[in-house]
Amino acid sequence: MFESAEIGHSIDKETYDAAVPELREALLQAQYRLKAQAQFPVLILINGIEGAGKGETIKLLNEWMDPRLIRVDSFDVPSDEELARPLAWRFWRRLPPKGHTGIFFGNWYSKMLEDRVHGRIKDAELKLATARAQRLERMLCDEGTLIFKFWFHLSKERMNARLDSLKNDPLHSWRISALDWQQSKTYDKFVHHGEKILRLSSRDFAPWYVIEGADERYRSLTVGRILLEGLQAALAAVEQPEPVTSQPHSAPLQIDLDHLSLLxxxxxxxxxxxxxxxxxxxxxxxxxxxxxxxxxxxxxxxxxxxxxxxxxxxxxxxxxxxxxxxxxxxxxxxxxxxxxxxxxxxxxxxxxxxxxxxxxxxxxxxxxxxxxxxxxxxxxxxxxxxxxxxxxxxxxxxxxxxxxxxxxxxxxxxxxxxxxxxxxxxxxxxxxxxxxxxxxxxxxxxxxxxxxxxxxxxxxxxxxxxxxxxxxxxxxxxxxxxxxxxxxxxxxxxxxxxx
Amino acid sequence: MFESAEIGHSIDKETYDAAVPELREALLQAQYRLKAQAQFPVLILINGIEGAGKGETIKLLNEWMDPRLIRVDSFDVPSDEELARPLAWRFWRRLPPKGHTGIFFGNWYSKMLEDRVHGRIKDAELKLATARAQRLERMLCDEGTLIFKFWFHLSKERMNARLDSLKNDPLHSWRISALDWQQSKTYDKFVHHGEKILRLSSRDFAPWYVIEGADERYRSLTVGRILLEGLQAALAAVEQPEPVTSQPHSAPLQIDLDHLSLLxxxxxxxxxxxxxxxxxxxxxxxxxxxxxxxxxxxxxxxxxxxxxxxxxxxxxxxxxxxxxxxxxxxxxxxxxxxxxxxxxxxxxxxxxxxxxxxxxxxxxxxxxxxxxxxxxxxxxxxxxxxxxxxxxxxxxxxxxxxxxxxxxxxxxxxxxxxxxxxxxxxxxxxxxxxxxxxxxxxxxxxxxxxxxxxxxxxxxxxxxxxxxxxxxxxxxxxxxxxxxxxxxxxxxxxxxxxx
Structure with a gap:
């Protein structure tokens, strides 16, 4: 499942600099079209390996796009108010309305994955949690939501290298709260159970996109392009004479940016x-x-x-x-x-x-x-x-x-x-x-x-x-x-x- | 979930005799239209309480309709060949082809329900089995299959009365293999876990129909009418200028035959x-x-x-x-x-x-x-x-x-x-x-x-x-x-x- 995300994708600065202005312009336009139609919301789920650039990519998207139409939510420790209600309440209250985009860090998948990695739940419960997530996503999709699920990936070697480099960077060192990431066991468990979640929850209405996170330019452009193409397809579907109500996912599975394919x-x-x-x-x-x-x-x-x-x-x-x-x-x-x-x-x-x-x-x-x-x-x-x-x-x-x-x-x-x-x-x-x-x-x-x-x-x-x-x-x-x-x-x- | 199926639905002989000829004619016509189109198969799942008339109803449907286009399969003890392969193989090999109707007795639900009633599996496994069944049914529906799921129900009193009456009937006594049905505990467990299965697996693309089984005329007419209306709606959907590929279930939820409603x-x-x-x-x-x-x-x-x-x-x-x-x-x-x-x-x-x-x-x-x-x-x-x-x-x-x-x-x-x-x-x-x-x-x-x-x-x-x-x-x-x-x-x- 992670094969294509371990082959060292990268994009040179020149190509990147040439591509970005057009991409930004197109993303902004798509965003305004989304807002003007106000026919469906966009929900972006962010998961993956520590150090694979999850935070950086979202930060960048916020710079590229109109941040007034994006809301980023990070679901770490639940608040008192959230603990007093059913688990899903914290997600429901943050759902983006039609015309807007919501980015969920630390969503339902992070919770079940962490619980499994730390042995708090077993495989059967992980499968049940995944099935529950599928019902939620199916319902959201039936209600019109366009869902993108991104898994930021790094091979173990690249993760170690990247965490090392971040450690020495005063701007980033605060991030390495999870030092035990560098213990090889955590990585293995995380990837093992993560792969299971991706296998069980990659459905046509809400597929996972696995992004190799080692090269910043590659991962930024790739995420941007997947968002753009998926968004444009969904906007066009709504504008048809017989508009679709639920959003079938029509973003391309592969964005062939650096022409480096697995084969x-x-x-x-x-x-x-x-x-x-x-x-x-x-x-x-x-x-x-x-x-x-x-x-x-x-x-x-x-x-x-x-x-x-x-x-x-x-x-x-x-x-x-x-x-x-x-x-x-x-x-x-x-x-x-x-x-x-x-x-x-x-x-x-x-x-x-x-x-x-x-x-x-x-x-x-x-x-x-x-x-x-x-x-x-x-x-x-x-x-x-x-x-x-x-x-x-x-x-x-x-x-x-x-x-x-x-x-x-x-x-x-x-x-x-x-x-x-x-x-x-x-x-x-x-x-x-x-x-x-x-x-x-x-x-x-x-x-x-x-x-x-x-x-x-x-x-x-x-x-x-x-x-x-x-x-x-x-x-x-x-x-x-x-x-x-x-x-x-x-x-x-x-x-x-x-x- | 079983409320409407415990209020004593019944139909008098005169009404029944008047309704049957027309229903049979219409069912036959629908069957031939299904065969002529050969665009989708029909799959009927039969579950429910012992003595609620499951077998009798299917026998009757076979008399009413053209049996050459119906195949009834009963999945009891798996054969050697079936045991040698994945569990679902026995169901796959019996799937009705397009244009035909398959009736599955003792299907995937019977297996999980029995396993749960006899304590061979726990609630978590029952939920996983139900989720698996949902994926199978969703796939079948996406591939065009029209699925009907019937639960034949009896209140405990009526079940006991009916099993007593069957016991004295030389034509039927062979059926009471499961004498322990009359032990009130079995009934309670069966209904308790059955209700859970129905709740988790009644989805828009394959809903359950709960049929009160006490009165033979009522249950026969009701099943016949639900089949007929669901079939006609699906046939019409395929014949539209832009035919649908997957079969959304459009049979009516209630067939108001005896004008006796819960309220x-x-x-x-x-x-x-x-x-x-x-x-x-x-x-x-x-x-x-x-x-x-x-x-x-x-x-x-x-x-x-x-x-x-x-x-x-x-x-x-x-x-x-x-x-x-x-x-x-x-x-x-x-x-x-x-x-x-x-x-x-x-x-x-x-x-x-x-x-x-x-x-x-x-x-x-x-x-x-x-x-x-x-x-x-x-x-x-x-x-x-x-x-x-x-x-x-x-x-x-x-x-x-x-x-x-x-x-x-x-x-x-x-x-x-x-x-x-x-x-x-x-x-x-x-x-x-x-x-x-x-x-x-x-x-x-x-x-x-x-x-x-x-x-x-x-x-x-x-x-x-x-x-x-x-x-x-x-x-x-x-x-x-x-x-x-x-x-x-x-x-x-x-x-x-x-x-």
Missing amino acids: DSLDMGQKLGKEDYQQQLVAEQARLSQLLRDPRLRKRGVLALFEGHDAAGKGSAIRRVTGALDPRMYRTVQIAAPSDEERAQPWLWRFWRNVPERGKFTIFDRSWYGRVLVERVEGFCTPDEWLRAYAEINDFEEQLIDADVVLVKFWLTIDKKTQLKRFKEREETPFKRFKITEEDWRNRERWDDYGHAVADMVDRTSTEIAPWTLVEANDKRFARVKVLRTLNEALEASIDKGR | DSLDMGQKLGKEDYQQQLVAEQARLSQLLRDPRLRKRGVLALFEGHDAAGKGSAIRRVTGALDPRMYRTVQIAAPSDEERAQPWLWRFWRNVPERGKFTIFDRSWYGRVLVERVEGFCTPDEWLRAYAEINDFEEQLIDADVVLVKFWLTIDKKTQLKRFKEREETPFKRFKITEEDWRNRERWDDYGHAVADMVDRTSTEIAPWTLVEANDKRFARVKVLRTLNEALEASIDKGR
């Missing part, structure tokens, strides 16, 4: 020599075959799914996985266009029907992620549909995990040049020609759209319970061994957990 | 003589004054709200409550049209701002129930809005209860004749003339609409944690004493609970 951050040069490959392949295949026979896995289903760029080598990687297995030990499910029968059902139905039984190994060659990849990019489903699909997928996968399924998800990635080379090879080799179609060339034209879709997908569905493994597949040998090794490690880990 | 079932002849009244009034007022000073109430807010027909005597009843109190001990909140400031907020905001503090007593003269009464009947809000308001109100009241507020809700009811008499009196008495307006006369013309709205309101928001008290107010003296006594009893009960 670009991979080291695509990784390779494996022929000899090493042969050796490692055979070893990993033997290990897999043995693991799958382990009696301790008999109570668990295993599900490996493969997604990737066209010509990234999904098929050949799958063949290396199955190469050393008895055909009775696994089943491969090929996902193509849905059948008539499948189209008459909710979209997840065709995946549910293929869920592995306990003790069985199922390989998905493409998967339910088609919903947020090809169906999104090609417009086979509406934005409403693919926006809610992230939460539906997370719900689905949570049910798999709850049923003890070992779930391993691979995205095989190649760069654009490598794809071109492979496409041409396929065209030139008679027995490979069937593999390349007009459609592949068309998809290639949408390379960047697919890139954004993949980054969104990983950000929203790579969860602690079901993480994505990104496989650098320019070198097929490297990719195949990485796939097998990852799968084996997941199986071993699940055996070690010993349920 | 009609009250004994409106109850009276109190002048002397008794004086005596009891003074006693109850003194008791209230004492109770409100009890130190054990200092940690609890008290909230009494008054709704009722025009001229039912809300004002004078409230004056009798406050009559013996020091003005510093209470606050009265008059709810009229919202102010500009309130209109710029979610609709519940103006009630949240007036929530009592711990140790304080607040009286609401009219309340948040205006949303589902006057605003519904007069069209001040859309059906979408008042339909979701029931769940929003239940969420709100749950938060009050969680914050230890003692919540007492009164509906003061008079009959139409008494209202007319009082209206005329007001017109003829100079100092009362200000109390009667054109609007009162207009409301009177919608007497029946208000009656339906009240019955829906009580059925959907009279919960174990926040029950409605219906006050027979033809006799003002009787009403005033009942109000005071009910309030005092609620306060005493909350002191006894001693938190």
Whole structure:
């Protein structure tokens, strides 16, 4: 969930200085339009890691925008008056009215997260609190509120570096009240439980935006742009001939400011020599075959799914996985266009029907992620549909995990040049020609759209319970061994957990 | 929640025989239209009390409708295949395709309810299971499914009578597998936890319909009519020029078949003589004054709200409550049209701002129930809005209860004749003339609409944690004493609970 926010996003001063005046002007205009319409309020929730620039960003937004139309509330220790009433009263009394913007620091999520990190509540209560928050946000959205939820993130290394630098800065040192942040345990717990909250509460009507907080210019511009685009979309929706009453969230999931995407951050040069490959392949295949026979896995289903760029080598990687297995030990499910029968059902139905039984190994060659990849990019489903699909997928996968399924998800990635080379090879080799179609060339034209879709997908569905493994597949040998090794490690880990 | 299903609804044979042919014809037509459109599936969930006619009703529906387009599934003991997969797999594999109808006996609610009744899970897990069910139903609804949830109800006396009669019937005796149903404890637990499930899971997109199951003709016709009207509304929505994709639930909440409504079932002849009244009034007022000073109430807010027909005597009843109190001990909140400031907020905001503090007593003269009464009947809000308001109100009241507020809700009811008499009196008495307006006369013309709205309101928001008290107010003296006594009893009960 935090993958894209740990790759070192940054923006140089020149670009920043050039972008800011226009952004400020547009934000102000949107704000005045919001005020003039007075059709809906905007609510911004701020959460995340200490030192990731939460306070600074809000301060900046207040400078950029008209502060008379923004109210910032920080909910720390409740007052006597607040303690005398139901918990939510303190939030209700501060809700921004139509036409205005409210920024909530230390909101309902901070409370439940802190309680969980300090062991005051357990997982079941955290889940109940998240469900309660969802009902509140759904109601606010039904009543017209446009909700933005920002999670400011830092990798542990960057957080430590940043807290160090702030400590020496006389202007900022007062902030480090929470010195124990630098104890690595606090960070780990915070991120672990925070990730759970984000997974459970990122819904189409109020999604989370994870912002990498290390670079001040990057985080400021990103937050500003997300606000602007979401605001403009909502304002336009209200001005339509048949205005919508509740605010569906239409801010873009990714603002591609520094053109640094998760996939670009991979080291695509990784390779494996022929000899090493042969050796490692055979070893990993033997290990897999043995693991799958382990009696301790008999109570668990295993599900490996493969997604990737066209010509990234999904098929050949799958063949290396199955190469050393008895055909009775696994089943491969090929996902193509849905059948008539499948189209008459909710979209997840065709995946549910293929869920592995306990003790069985199922390989998905493409998967339910088609919903947020090809169906999104090609417009086979509406934005409403693919926006809610992230939460539906997370719900689905949570049910798999709850049923003890070992779930391993691979995205095989190649760069654009490598794809071109492979496409041409396929065209030139008679027995490979069937593999390349007009459609592949068309998809290639949408390379960047697919890139954004993949980054969104990983950000929203790579969860602690079901993480994505990104496989650098320019070198097929490297990719195949990485796939097998990852799968084996997941199986071993699940055996070690010993349920 | 079960109030309207314990008043002895019934339909005579003649009416039934006259209504059935037309209903069957219309149901069949709707079914074929559903099949021809093939735009959405229908899912019917069946739950409720043993002996309330669940099985019989479904059998009948199968006779009335085309069974080729209906599939009934009963989910009892899971099969080996089902046990080998995630819990929900068994439901997914049986989902009806578009154009078809699926009837689920023993669905997700039965499982969680049984687990709770038998102590296998606790309240927190029940709440989590309900939240999970909500996510599933929301997803199904977003994917187009039209969901009906029926709870077949019987009062404990009627259940016992019915189970006795079935026992002696050779055709039915096999059904009484669950003999322990007749142990009064099972019934109580079942209804207690069932009510909680209904409260938490009755949402606008998939509301519960509570059906009184004692009279076979009544329950058959009622279920048939609810299905028919919901189905016709959904079919029409799809056939519109801009068809809706997800199915908002538009079946009527009440089907007024036997013209027996909750309010009609009250004994409106109850009276109190002048002397008794004086005596009891003074006693109850003194008791209230004492109770409100009890130190054990200092940690609890008290909230009494008054709704009722025009001229039912809300004002004078409230004056009798406050009559013996020091003005510093209470606050009265008059709810009229919202102010500009309130209109710029979610609709519940103006009630949240007036929530009592711990140790304080607040009286609401009219309340948040205006949303589902006057605003519904007069069209001040859309059906979408008042339909979701029931769940929003239940969420709100749950938060009050969680914050230890003692919540007492009164509906003061008079009959139409008494209202007319009082209206005329007001017109003829100079100092009362200000109390009667054109609007009162207009409301009177919608007497029946208000009656339906009240019955829906009580059925959907009279919960174990926040029950409605219906006050027979033809006799003002009787009403005033009942109000005071009910309030005092609620306060005493909350002191006894001693938190």
